Amino acid sequence: MGERGEEWEAVMLRKAEEEESKAVKKVKLVTSDGVTMEVEISTVKEMETIQAFMNATDTDNSIIFPLPKVSSHILSRIMELMSGEYDQELVKRLSHEELKEICMVANYLNMKTLLHLTASAIANLIQNKSVEFVRHFFNIINDFTPEEEVQLRKTHEWAFEGVDED
């Protein structure tokens, strides 16, 4: 009776170990340019959108998650940032386009730390910059008529003091 109990315990232990090893299984992320990137489950934990998807679908050990809006270049940049524990220096080295794209992906995948980091970096970039710089940076089309813009600039004239060079 006691022996059988031990045997049963051993079986349960093995099962638990199997469950655990399952949890360390990797997730395959497929980028917009058709590259499959294998990442640890722990990496995906920060990507709340994927995490929610995984929680919703009772997955087996092979998870493939398509990212049609993310290029492999941007995904590898994100991995660099994550493994570098979101070092500010790494962020500074990103191009404007990379920064914007990473910010969008962070928003899409609901990665809070990365979103805060990139949104702050962009905010730093555009503060005290000219209106033209901001428009260009965000690809915003100026939908004011010339008269409207002149009027608005006049009203906020003093606000343009101390604008940095683009």
Next chain:
Amino acid sequence: MTRKRRRMMVEAAAAVTVTAVLPEDLMIEILARVRVSNPLQLRCVCKRWKSLVVDPQFVKKHLQKSFSDITDLVSKAMEDMNAFQLQLNYAPALAEQQEDEEEGEEGEEEEEEEEEEDPHSLVNELAQLDNMLVVVRSLKGSLETIKVDVQAIKERVKCLQSFLQIYLKTRVSSSSSFSSSPSSSSPSSSSSSSSSNSHTM
């Protein structure tokens, strides 16, 4: 071949998303983090941003940030003021102490060698003046720091004031356009009165 083509198409699609405009919720996330002391110039970017900057949600965030910024600036100014006060308290004590020492030394010297009294006191006086100069210089430096602190507070408050003025104006004009009552003439009258005010100034 077809694979290559498809890949090229996918790449083209990716390129399109690169130049795509950021979604609005993301814009708000970014705008809320802009540490610009006056966000008014951002109103000139486009119509959406014009209303976004005076959106109550954004204004609330901006006010909170402004208040905490101003509080920080004020506490820094207070710190510098306290440091200056300490310096000021210490400075005359230093001067007096030196005088006392000098007198004491002079006294001793007088007893020992009376002839050498004059050049010695001159050297001492010079040393004292040097010390005073150092003290005055550091006091001046501290005062300059406080001046910079106060200037920063002044600018920050001025920015906040102008922002609030514009915000209130947009509130008034939007509420008057809703009611379309005779009170709609009030913003124009208030603006004319403010312009006449500026004339008298």
